[in-house]
Amino acid sequence: MSKIDWIQQEIDGLKSQGLYNNIRTIGSPQGAWLTVDGKKVLNFCSNNYLGLANHPALVAAAKKSLDEMGVGPAAVRSIAGTMTLHTELEKRLAQFKGVEAAITFQSGFTANLAIIPVLVGKEDVIFSDRLNHASIIDGARLSGAKIIPYEHNDVKSLEDQIKANLSQYRRALIITDGVFSMDGDIAPLPDIYEVAKKYDILLMVDDAHGEGVLGKGGRGIVDHFGLHGKVDVEVGTMSKAFGVVGGIVAGKAVIIEWLRQRGRPFLFSSAVTVPDAAACLAAVDLLEDSTQLVDKLWENAKYFKAEMKTLGFNTGVTETPITPVMLGEAPLAQQFSRELFDAGVFAMALGFPTVPQGKARIRVMISAAHAKDDLDKGLEAFKTVGKKLGVI
Numbered sequence: 001m002s003k004i005d006w007i008q009q010e011i012d013g014l015k016s017q018g019l020y021n022n023i024r025t026i027g028s029p030q031g032a033w034l035t036v037d038g039k040k041v042l043n044f045c046s047n048n049y050l051g052l053a054n055h056p057a058l059v060a061a062a063k064k065s066l067d068e069m070g071v072g073p074a075a076v077r078s079i080a081g082t083m084t085l086h087t088e089l090e091k092r093l094a095q096f097k098g099v100e101a102a103i104t105f106q107s108g109f110t111a112n113l114a115i116i117p118v119l120v121g122k123e124d125v126i127f128s129d130r131l132n133h134a135s136i137i138d139g140a141r142l143s144g145a146k147i148i149p150y151e152h153n154d155v156k157s158l159e160d161q162i163k164a165n166l167s168q169y170r171r172a173l174i175i176t177d178g179v180f181s182m183d184g185d186i187a188p189l190p191d192i193y194e195v196a197k198k199y200d201i202l203l204m205v206d207d208a209h210g211e212g213v214l215g216k217g218g219r220g221i222v223d224h225f226g227l228h229g230k231v232d233v234e235v236g237t238m239s240k241a242f243g244v245v246g247g248i249v250a251g252k253a254v255i256i257e258w259l260r261q262r263g264r265p266f267l268f269s270s271a272v273t274v275p276d277a278a279a280c281l282a283a284v285d286l287l288e289d290s291t292q293l294v295d296k297l298w299e300n301a302k303y304f305k306a307e308m309k310t311l312g313f314n315t316g317v318t319e320t321p322i323t324p325v326m327l328g329e330a331p332l333a334q335q336f337s338r339e340l341f342d343a344g345v346f347a348m349a350l351g352f353p354t355v356p357q358g359k360a361r362i363r364v365m366i367s368a369a370h371a372k373d374d375l376d377k378g379l380e381a382f383k384t385v386g387k388k389l390g391v392i
């Protein structure tokens with residue numbers, strides 16, 4: 001036995017359980033149609049909600065910035081890597097979201113690793129929705145605070161946990177995803193806010209799937225619920241609807257200032273590149289100019305979800321353009337995905353540990369880039385495969 005044999009055994013185990021990640025390679029720009037492993041297919045699985053990942057305005061802004069400012073920031077933000085584009089982007093994001101200040105990170109994942117440990121530590125407690133994103137869980141673990149999960153989107157469970165535990169800790173933080181990425185449901189943020197206020201606890205929402213999707217012109221979940229000034233910390237990403245890459249933390253100026261002093265991914269890892277920042281700025285311009293893309297996204301999502309229900313699919317509890325097609329066991333979901341691919345539709349199967357055991361699904365991500373005809377082609381493929389596999 002070699003000392004790495006166990007790894008191959010684990011990988012073989014994943015394969016036999018239908019849990020192995022088969023990673024497809026995209027050979028074209030992002031959009032409604034993709035070349036995947038050499039085949040042209042309808043794209044039903046990227047987070048390119050608004051079609052910005054290959055938008056001419058973003059591409060032009062990135063090119064211009066390359067000519068003017070070069071490629072890389074060449075240092076961490078706190079030493080010599082803060083360029084005018086970074087500060088401009090942060091100013092514009094704060095205005096867009098209607099908050100005092102914002103700070104950007106390399107990704108949404110690192111934004112969570114930065115913010116949670118600067119707010120709470122070993123003597124503190126985090127009340128965390130049971131289905132929160134992996135990056136929240138990792139950021140929470142990194143903080144050293146006690147993590148107390150509450151039942152998903154269950155404000156009574158949250159309050160019960162607070163009542164039972166709060167007094168044993170110095171400070172507390174409530175964290176919830178805004179939109180839950182596997183089911184597409186939305187956190188009951190107004191009710192969570194009332195609880196946070198009642199017990200005087202910091203409130204943080206990770207709006208990765210709400211940024212550019214929820215609220216007026218994509219201003220996010222806080223705007224969606226009209227909670228401006230009430231949520232202490234909004235985390236977001238520019239890797240999804242914004243079509244580029246990068247993370248955001250937005251909120252009170254003092255919290256953002258504290259992050260610039262103590263956020264470890266800010267202090268010890270370099271910033272996003274010049275063209276990334278320029279493309280993100282162009283995305284903010286587009287969203288501020290018009291709500292057209294966000295409106296198209298919702299129109300497409302409503303149409304697709306209604307038609308899927310009519311066909312007899314179970315699309316779970318979604319309230320957003322995320323459309324889970326619930327299939328149960330992982331091997332069925334994987335087979336469904338393969339059959340769809342053969343029919344020209346790229347929609348990935350998700351199984352454990354991304355979703356709970358027995359809740360495997362295909363997750364369809366609707367985009368403003370889809371034409372109605374694209375959606376109809378997709379629906380036709382779902383109908384054919386669904387009948388063939390006895391799902392509908």
Ligand SMILES: *Cc1c(COP(=O)(O)O)cnc(C)c1O
Binds near residue numbers: 246
């Ligand atoms: C996708 C996602 C992230 C990570 O964002 P990246 O910018 O891709 O790192 C963080 N939190 C939530 C809730 C997400 O859905």
